[in-house]
Amino acid sequence: MNEPNELRAVPPDLDTAQVFATLAEIVYAGDDFTRVYDEVCAAASRVIPGCDHVSLMLHRMGETVTAAASDDVARQVDALERALGEGPCVEAIVEDSAYLDSDLTRNPTWPRLAERVLAETPVRGAAGFCLAIGPDESGALNMFSDTPGGLTEDSMHAGMLLASFVSVALYAAMQSRSAATLRDGLVSNREIGKAVGLLMAFHKISDEQAFELLRKASQDMNLKVTEVAREVVQHHNERGGPPSVTQA
Secondary structure (H helix, E strand, O other): OOOOOHOOOOOOOHHHHHHHHHHHHHHHOOHHHHHHHHHHHHHHHHHHOOEEEEEEEEEEEEEEEEEEEOHHHHHHHHHHHHHOOOOOOHHHHOOOOOEEEOOOOOOOOOHHHHHHHHHHHOOOEEEEEEEEEEOEEEEEEEEEEOOOOOOHHHHHHHHHHHHHHHHHHHHHHHHHHHHHHHHHHHHHHHHHHHHHHHHHHHOOHHHHHHHHHHHHHHHOOOOHHHHHHHHHHHHHHHHHOOOOOOOO
């Protein structure tokens, strides 16, 4: 497990506005979403008053998982919520809202969860904030406090602000990644289509036989099919002769 200080690329001496700016740079700079989720958890502990542990849940294809957490305590509470099917974090995802149970020791909103959390962890207060990431994916940013009443109205305001920022940032980043993946796929498919057509014309073979030539060449040369296809098209364009992939 990563120690909390290993997750914090965001310098500890930044104010809230600077934390958001630095986090935005991290979100948009790369496609390593595991690191992004870790950094969101690290940033949350900076800007949420009374927050001792943080986790980020994702819900996709009917399954809810903990994508990142500040420590094992946060992961444990997440696991308890999933097992029991109740709690502020689970409710935040299901109801698309924010929930707070600031003092689990007194009249808790979710008694079964509170009993387990109090017995098995140091957590005494919990809050969950919905992350509306996209049409096929949602999540929750979850805060836990070891102090009864440690999560206050100010904590909720800060949490909702961070959750809104994270929702927008992750949605934009995922859209960018999806667009890039789609673009790469379209280019790759176009190259493969061109190569198959050239092989069909030169060898007088079917499209299935042409693609099998590409596939076999990719195995023999230890290259991706798209790379072999690109070589075939490039060879044809530069030399105007037969493709560089031949029948056995």
